[in-house]
Amino acid sequence: MANLLNRLGLFSARKPWTVLVGWLVALALAGGAFLAFGGTLATSFNIPGTETAKVTAQLQKQLDQSGGATGSVVFQTKDGSKLDAAQKSEISSLLKRVGTVKGVDSIVDPFTTADQRDAQAKKLTDGQTQINTATQQIADGQSQIDAGRAQLDAGQKQLDDAVAQAKAAGAYDQASAQFEAQQQQLDAAKAKLDASQSQLDASTKKLEASQKQVDAGTQLMDAAAKIRTVSTDGSTAVGMVQFKDDLFNLPSSVKEAVAHKLDAADISGVEVNYSSEIATDISGLIGPGEITGVVIALIVLIVMMRALMPALMPLISSLIGVGVGVAGAMAFSGVVDMSSVTPVLGLMLGLAVGIDYALFIVNRHRRQLLAGMDVKESIGLANGTAGNAVVFAGATVLVALLALNVSGIGFLGVMGTVGAACVLVAVLVAVTLTPALLGMLGLKVLGKKARGQIGHEAHRAPVAKPMSTPRVVLSVVAAVIGLLIIAIPALSMRLGLPDGSSSPTDSTSYKAYTAVADKFGAGQNGPLIVTATLPKAVSETDLVPTEAKLVDKLMTVHDVVAVAPIGASDARDFIAFEVIPADGPSSASTEALVHDLRGTDVFGSDVTVGVAGQASANIDVSEKLASALPLYLAVVIGLSLIIMIIVFRSLLVPVIATGGYVLSLFAAFGGMTAVYQWGWLSAIFGVHDPGPVLSFAPIIVMGVLFGLAMDYQLFLVSGMREAYVHGLPARQAVVSGLRGGRAVVTAAAIIMISVFGGFVFSELDMIRPLGFGLAFGVLFDAFLVRLVIVPGLMHLFGKAAWWIPKWLDRILPNVDVEGAALERSHPLHGVSAGADAIADEEEAAQPVH
Template structure:
């Protein structure tokens, strides 16, 4: 996109410089061709002039034919008159008996008249032949003019001459085009330096993964570090989760980048790996370090504490990471390759984060030794800091109020999700100071928004046609396409070698992500099959071909492809949600050995999920708080954001459910009444879960202001989803509902209890058999890192519960 700084028309020197710039880009290896806007405009003007000249010549030819016919008619009249005179003279001579004397003269005159008439007949036949060709020539000119008129709104230079669009055509398609080649072309454009001309380019050229980490992401990590410092009250152990996560991210993302040469992946794929690797890497290390700190503070020896922390909280980390892995790998069931690759890369990064958490983190804890505690805490090792207040269950009325408020609030926030529309961001979604945004808006202002995303419409004819009939068919089809609502211009772009397959460029009124363009794609596809007898713009048949049968229409192009992918993703969302919900129920039944607890936990996940969707729609589709989040041109929600948010949020929701509710169950199986056990689990688990959730929100929130447009809604959706799930669902709703359920929350049919395997998620069996068991914080209800006794050897029923250990 080229535009003059002062809004004046391009000078000859500027036009020449632009031509030289594009000519240089044409020499870049991997570039197929370029289109110089001024050469294209000149060629079009020449074609229009040729049509005008041809029409004028045809008019002159018709006038000449008419004049020649008039001359022939006059000459023929003269011949007729001469023939009449000769006939009269012959009759007179025969009557007076002088014919024999003048017979030779009469014969000569007749021969002269016959020769003249033969000459006139030949001239008339020649004129008739020219007359017969004139309608066909006229029809061809008219067809060509119809095509020009249909494409009149497609221009490369604006009407005032101050804006022009060039084109770079690559040898590879958009999905296999290397970032290196795009960067090379972008560097050429950035270094153009044409005096008085602003040079910008579209997202297809600008799209790159340069700078995976921006200032927003760094701020998110810094906030996470501040949370850790506040929680641990010392710097050294607070830095360990950051180090672990950075190492994991480095390994995971470097691995995915190494495979990018053999596996096609979108530019946002490694960014998702960075996002997940940072967030879960910090949280998983936090869980192990927090457990270790509590044990050391209680008097346990350093190495014994590291081993026990890794065998209990580390075991829970492996389980928690496994739920995230399953959710991400399940993206492969969508049948969309790039989404499956995203899920796989994200899953690998989470797997590496888990491995780093249970290997590097214990090693780092061994290196820092007793410095895992601050000086004040070291002085109190082995001594109770203060007596804990007595556990009292919450009031039932308060539980009802909390549950009602949480549910109503989440449902209200989820309302915008009902109008969610999926799509891919275009240039209008980019930062206002970016070259992509300037290019998009310049095209929209000078040529119409539709030229940012033209459609490719193909027409398959029932049979091959003659070359002479192609222009007429193209003109009729162009006019037929032009009458559709939302079409600005139509231009033919290709004909197959067999003359039975045509391609057209269709320019819509609005941009590629607009609702009207989406509707236009559906309307155009609904035309197929199109009866050849009704394929003209005025309802008439296809001109000049005598075609019979149906014409098959297809719609392609990038805008159309984005619409198709969005529709497929929208269709697979319910299937994926059902899969995730099913997995959630199975996992939670195994872990908590209960029917109602999994149902409540899963319902809470669904509530927080749809609330997150509602918030994303309100901001990115409706434009609420656009100034805060940099949304200046609202559009559809990123088409793969909901399914990614769903998968990741599922895994994290199960993590928080595990670390909170396992403490409730631990207290319950040790004889604490069910409603009191709810308070016990919350008291001991809320601190670490609160810190973990704030860290998650901080890291994900840092990506809300990423320089990559597709990353922003992902970061926001995950951040707000974690916020809703951790603080509203897990901290408010779940405890309230668990209180209301009371003892029935832990009900499980006896036959199911017998067949369920023993799933010891937090290593409670290890803790019970540990030689120093009881020295640490493994008392009943200690869920901050305490063992969750979820095995089958804890006979816990409403009639009686036997304490364990």
Template sequence: MATLLYRIGVGAARRAWLVVTGWLVVLGLAAGAFLTFGGTLASSFSIPGTETERVSSLLAEELGTSGATANVVLHTRDGAPLDDAQRQGISDALARVAELDGVDRVVDPFATVEEMTLQAEDLATQLADNETATTALTASRDQLQAALAQAADPGAAAQDADPATDVDSLTAQLTEVETQLAGLEIQADQLALGQELMSFAAGIRTVSPDGSTAIGVVSFEQDAMSVGQDLKDAIMTTLDDGAPDGVAVEYSSQLATSVDGIVGPGEIVGLVVAALVLFLMFRTALPALLPVVSSLVGVGVGVAGAMALSGLVEMSSVTPVLGLMLGLAVGIDYSLFIVNRHRTQVRAGMDVRESIGLANGTAGNAVVFAGATVLVALLALNVSGIGFLGLMGTVGAGCVLIAVLVAITLTPALLGLIGTRVLRRSERGAAPVAHPTPAPMRTSRAVASIVAGVALLAVMAIPALGMRLGLPDGATESADSTQYRAYALTAEQFGAGQNGALLVTASLDAPMEELDVLPTQVAIARAIMDAGDVVAVAPIGVSDDADFLAFQVVPVDGPSSESTEALVHDLRGLDVLDTGSPLGVAGFASGNIDISERLGETLPLYLVVVVGLSLVILVIVFRSLVLPVLATAGFVLSLLAALGATTAIFQWGWLGSVFGVNEPGPLLSFAPLIITGVLFGLAMDYQLFLASAMREAYAHGASARAAVSAGRHQSRAVVIAAASIMVAVFGGFTFSHLTMIRPLGFGLAVGVLVDAFVVRLLLVSSAMHLVGDRVWWLPRWLDRLLPNVDVEGAALERAHPIPSSSEPAGDPADLPGGDARSAAPAAAGASTASD
């Protein structure tokens, strides 16, 4: 691999313009494919096989309610009650929305209020009429009973009358009256049940008590993943244009979410900071800009290519943004490693073109390995069996793969174009500066470092013990967004539960008789109300064969609250009618709960896979059993600290005003999985660049403890720079317009920060110092079985020696305790103090 990469590097430098042109053509093709074949990005998620999916399928089958819904909140700008003209204008605008292709129906809030009022008045009238009729018939019955008693008395009968005829006639009349009374009694019971059922639904309102705010509901013909942004835009345009004077329109997150904010000020600032770090490291513009340019080309190809597939597969809006975030971060870092190695070699006197090839064969070889670890970690997300998560991992892996390809082809080409300008003017032709090898750290310092570092990470990890998972709702949006205003207005005027109404279903063993429908509905509604934390229950349908019922349930709290989550589980445990079939629950809140629980169940398995993978890879690379355990333990500490910090910010609300957290809520349900996969790959990158230099020093005769200090001193500059760039890029996404990206950016920024600066440079190095020679121990039988992975091209480096007095002397095979097979080469990011 190293020799192949050497040839690629030399060839790219020799034909630089051909390589640059080729990548620009690929970028243009990717952009053209996106513009031609790109489809709609969805803002919702679904996992087949969840309880919500099952109940939703039943609703579609039994009642035909399969389409998605979205709320529209209309309110007066001055808070005054809506007047008649404004109400009519709103109704007219909603009617125009109902005519759009793709819209199934629209709920007019004022028509709903009028309909409910009429129903209540009609029920009251019918009850009054029933009572009047019952009173009249009761009097008739009493009279008939008295007349019948008199007619049956022979002594009281008239001489010319036929007693039998009178008795038969009166008996028939009495029977008729009693039949009518029985019917009125049944009707009274039904009317009373209807009033009780309406009382349960009284908490569901479409117009606020003060009359200033109304909620319209748009129902689509398709499910949430299939509704196109064009239709959403048409709905919002229709309502914005048709809104009466003095009325503002706000849209829920199901309607207003788009990818318009895919790149915002935060991301741009992060990229600028990364460029500034590169400039401070290189102290000259051209080599500082080169990694940024390379990463931008790679990101353009990767993200445009991924979005071109959005017309073929259901892709969430966060998927290409994840690719953008990863592509930028690793693209800059991978190019940095190659550029930095090339600068070191050119400064030592090596020919520019040969140096490019050698840097590509050594540092580039390490880049390929490092990228492979990130690829494997991301592709492993497919083991979760969750479609949208696997797709996110696959797209992210694709962007990382392109970043690797760009680093080992475009970066050498650009280095060939700038030639000796990769160095500052003062460095060209200057003699290399020798730097003394640092002394081993003190054991007391190593112990203190471990104690302090573990204590710090443990404190940071504490919030992770109470971590709750969920999906974002309107409460997590930016305070100036229409989604947040819609959520806040709904919660203020109608109650928080109106933002996450539930759909509850009941399946019966056999069809109901007509007179049993209302009693059954009331029995179920009573049980739901008695479950607690419920504001209202309203029937929404009965199947044609009368064996399936559905209800709308409004909880007390919002869709992300703990009480709503508990309510969903409680309702699913209710078997109101003793049929053996508990109630089913669906809806936005229920779906989020199911998805979050499924993702939470997947996390331990994924963590085991990643940790196991970490151990295997590090054993092969470093030919040691102890070092992989230390490195993996450090990764787990970094992960827990990152999850703890993310929980404290986004769930507990610490420093919420700084990070734009308006209302704390559950942590993004798939954030732990994404953070685990990406952080694993990056942690192994930093471990590779540090430990390989330590291994080389040890193989060349240094003591184990001296090798730790030497390797850390040799590689720390590039690791610090690379980690700083990662933190800058990920940190920029912490302030993204897309709320789902914020916790990912923050978690990865914190994870990289603690992993590079605390775990790799402090904890693992200190632990290696304490373990001593045993850190490189490997059983001989295992040494014979493991493949020889020359990660950084030691053989290539011996074939192309650097003309510097600082290069390693002798062959590792000639040194005590070392052999050519076990010796690891210099770190890809080797640097001098002048960097």
């Protein structure tokens, strides 16, 4: 590989314009492919097979719902006054115009809904009044019937007494006709009373059924009292926009069209804001924070190289690589479900590793030039040595990112694959375009002052002296304890997906979220859909009472503040309810509520419960990601051990490297938890509403940090190994390797931190914790683990650090990561990276006995 890269570097240096034009053509083709074939980027995260996904499919089948996304639009008077008739009319007209947008299924007018609610309440009140009147009428009728029966009973008694007297006097036969006529009259009156009683009983039964319906309706109205579309003070109204597509497939063009109509609205005295389902896009892909990070990286490069042109080279090459990688990946968004975060992750990684990889090659080339090597030969050698290390380091990042596919989570695998593609492009750019640009610059890759010192004695490697053991012990212990303390918050880390509360405070989605929470309650920002599958169908007349009975049970569940039925299947054996929790969608109480609803027989053991809704979906996704973390960590640790054993031919060095990675990883998790969940230093990092840590941030940070940690391990410890293999004592070899790689690793880490740190202040709320975790992970790993803990432990273990069983040493492949064999074929006295030169110099420095 080293010889191939050497030849590739020489070709690029001799044909620089060919290589540069080739990459510019690739950039144009990638951009064209994106414009021609790019599709929709999703703003939500979906994992097929979750409980929410199953219930959603059931809802679509049983209730024939579109299953489309729903966004809310909040209308609020600027002075807090009650919305007047003119404002209401303009709001209704605006929502009707929104409803005409292609891709919008329907809209919900808040005032129509409120009027319908009032009408329903009046209908129930009027119904109760009618029932009360009818009840009184029935009572009066019953009194009349009872009085008639009493009269009949008295008449019957008189007739019976008269008949008895006539029979006793022997005069019955003479008066029998009269007696029979009187009896017929009494029987007819009794039959009439019985008919009236039957009618009255039927009316009573009907009235009881009506009362049951009214009672059930009243119960439902009371349970849904806090589900409102107009606030109690009349200053705020919430309209709904129902899309035809779900959030994962909703085209950005549809959301943009809706947002455009809402933004263009000019309703006097009314502020219009809308939820993240409408507002979320990738317009904040590059913002002030990201640009600041790149500027800091440029400053670091200028300080390191003491010249502008060589400092610009890594930036130029990385920007071209990022353009090719991100645009090329997004060209596939039309055929692959891709989230809006995916290209931003590719941008972050491509930019950061692109600068670093180019830096490694440029730095090696500059050192060789200072030692007196020919420009072209130096370019080839730098590409064959440092470039070889770049290829291997990039391969570790690729493997870590591609391993995200083992999680079985589709969108996460796509993110890893796109990130890996961007890193691959960065590696290819580093070993082709960087040598080409170096060939164009020639000796100008060095500053004017440096060019005057080419071949000077100052560029020879100084004698390495072992570190002080007591100082090493103190440094290692302090670093380990410090990382463990920083990692403590990770023990309480809770995962979730962002809602409107995490958006920038000046964003429309944040204003909409806070307005709803203030006027209607936080839970209305994340309603749940609860379904009940009945053991058998109910009759049409029993539907409302059955709904009321189920609603009554739901209202007894802790943290449920309101419930309303939203539909029943045609067979009336499946009923769905909207449930409003006490807190917002990302709160711990809402998460607990979802588990309570699923884990208990809230409706009874014979009724099957289902929970869906965006809040429920986010909880399911977060839990699925959390469950994938241990498996992925095991895969990454296993890869780390295997790679390090092959590269360093040692058992202890891989354990040290992997242990250090785990320390820095959990320290990064601790920092993320403290800032984004606990709210520490919230003012600095713009965390105005602390909440759960972004659910896929830990697994992304885990994969990326592994690759970067192995990069730094490789560039530092491979120098130690080369020095040791070529005869330097183990402890002196540690200092020699540390001295050779410390400067470039420090610069590379600062650049990484700057680039990732710029994304901490991104306009996209899902990018900020990713940028933070990666920036702090690199900070801990580079400056505490790789530059303090690893060299310290290598010093303490001494020669034992390089022990490996002979049988294992025989079967391991010989991986010449830094191209030492190639370097020995291009001998140049004074190049500090040359292990032979270092060993010879150290040997000459030893006292003669």
